[in-house]
Amino acid sequence: MAKVSASETLAPKVMDVGEGEHSEAEPSGGVRLKKELSLVNGVAIIVGVIVGSGIFVSPSLALKYAGSKGMALIVWVLSGFLSMIGALCYAELGTMIPKSGGDYAYIGEAFGPLPAFLYLWVALFVLVPTGNAITALTFAKNILQPLWPACEPPTDAVTLIAAVITCFLTAINCYNVKWVTRVQDSFTAAKILALLVTFCASLAYLFSGHTENLQSMMQGTVTKPGDIAIAFYTGLFSYSGWNYLNFVTEELKDPYRNLPKAICISMPVVTLVYALTNVAFFAVLTNDQIMASEAVAVTFSDQILGVFSWVMPLFVALCTFGSLNGAIYASSRLFFVGARNGHLPLAISLIDVRRLTPVPSLIFMCLVTLVLLLSKSVESLIVYVTAVEAIFILCSVSGLLWLRYTQPNLQRPIRVSLLLPISFLILCTLLVVCSCFTHPLEVGVGVAIIALGVPVYLVFIMWENKPSWLLSACNSFNVFCSKMFLCLPEDSKEL
Template sequence: MNRCPYHATCKLPADCGILQPIWLTCEPPTEAIRLIAAVITCLLTVINCYNVKWATRVQDIFTGTKILALIIIIIAGLYALFAYGSPNFDRPMSGSTVEPGYIALAFYSGLFSYSGWNYLNFVTEELKDPYRNLPRAIWISMPTVTTIYVLANIAYVAVLSQDELLSSSAVAVTFGEKMLGVMSWIMPFSVACSTFGALNGAIFASSRLFFVGARQGHLPQAIALINVKRFTPIPSLVFLCIITLVLLIIKDIYVLINYLSFVEGLFTTFSVSGLLWLRFRKPDMERPIKINIIFPIIFFIICLFLVTFPCYVSPWEVSVGLIMIVSGIPMYFIFIYWQNKPRWIEKASETLNLLCARTFMCVLEDQPAA
């Protein structure tokens, strides 16, 4: 494989990804990558603000593209495995670190690949017959995605050596260069489509999380506003977009994944512990969707493992994640919980609400349009 004449760590074309046509002989600068990420984030935010159906169509199209690319990888990899064999399965775990903390961090990266597993729970209000369709969607999607991802990883290991897997910044692109020949351009395109679709799904679901939090009084009321024509939570989407753009200052994607995974794992642990507490203390409470208690118990144990063991292996990322969480406590008590606030704070909040309402043509859900 050709190497970049200016960067010793850049292997062309795999590491240059979708920007390869612009930087033919060199690794694209970080600023260009950040700019493209910012532009795509803003574009998808606009689509989600404009129309929910557009957002779901974008999701369907790019998810289908990603699945098609994975099927190509699976077929090519399994063909290579059965036709020529592969020595990579002789000792697949050689050189692995078995320390629990590093295993937990490895799970962070693995869980990031499956990070859409809980997004459907955020949009139950927009589902038709959620008590019936939510469990059905979970039971269909999770086994399907897991099967496809596992087979894709088997295909990767069958074709690529351990060194190639570890040194590649885009394994699918490296796989395409080795197996698809003149059609290898499919992989960079598919990786871009996969990223595009994943970001769209995250924006669609996470904005609803902020929206509901604000509606329940845990965030400023302005984020709970909804557009009177489009029926989309535009202030929540814009708020999420701003946070995303700020986080682009972080260069190392794995550090960002560790931040995200630790914070998400911690709050998931709290949520599951609350579920278990309610199941034991209030067993007769009405539960439209109820599963066997063994599943949340196993999930709780796994969450505890993922939250506790990285603390000594990656203390910096864990500390930053905790600081992010703790920083919200004084903000909550000052702006949300404190009832007898000074008049200037209340006036500033009212001004923000009015500004968002006028700018985005929004009202609260239970208020009629003016």
């Protein structure tokens, strides 16, 4: 993680191999990521990333901790509302600090390099790869389900398919950004259509006289704050990804206009679709059926679609495919920016000189995700991932308030009411505190992982007088990656 002079050391050595190649560079002649994302692409990224495995994994957990269908539905709607408030706060942050990297950039701007590094550290080993692994495994389970209709697909087959799809989407992201956006746009439209078809199927079921599952909707409602907090965690996990467009602000056309527009279009759409999907599940299935199912959508299709029940796993696969594609695209930019700032090895900040994509960052993210594909307890993963993410989202929104105080004259194309960030801070703090009483181990593990990043920062970032052998090893690794992938640091020019 040692900093190395990219322009003086790395670029000349790389050109020994890549001599004669000409990149599609900016007018300055430097190698840079291009602004290729339109408003439609931005909406597709947000909706596409959010609507993934969560809506098919979380309904049973939300109902388990909410206690009743009515309370679970309230949790889903309020989770969308809370995410919308957070997204609006991020719209101000994203237009005030128009840098890629999302929370990493905002926390660094407000509180300095150590908190920013801790976010990058946790995102690198917990938030992003775990979310990607869950999504890939959900895709694999559902794409294989029609082949094993009477039982669960073999674990080895699921893991293999998850690994293959992760590698395939990484390859697409490495090759061409336009291919990524085309895949994202197509699968986002397909997944919204699939969820609407689910709702329409449930309406047909209701109109045929089956209304018994929607009676006494509030019966059994849980009132314990800790359980309600975990119910919200499962809901918020399904909305996670609303801040991913902020990771790629530098590649968004006219970010001052398109970033807030994309958020304001996407979040109400997702909340409405999620609410309708849950109503569909609740109308067709009993409480016991939902809580006993690890794949609510498959149980739903078995109950209502009969011989066409294979359609639902296919719909789920469409949703998770698009979600994983968007997550890989956005998260790779987070680590690219972190490496560019010296918080990760320089090799991760290199850009392919021909395709102008951050190939090393994408490949590194793929490798970490592959390691985590053996995840077992989805419930525990959701709790500690959401708890850790909530802590850093709190830091980002606190940074908004802190910058309002310390830099009141900073240009703010969007300026939200103070009521929004303050309300968001209070609600998220209550959720984190309440969850500590019911799942102290998971929350404790998340906090411990954050704390572990401090000594890593002190050794690899703060320690200035590093031994020459370490600096030489880091530089050799960076040059090796540069030559292997034909990549250069950002703004490097051919010699």
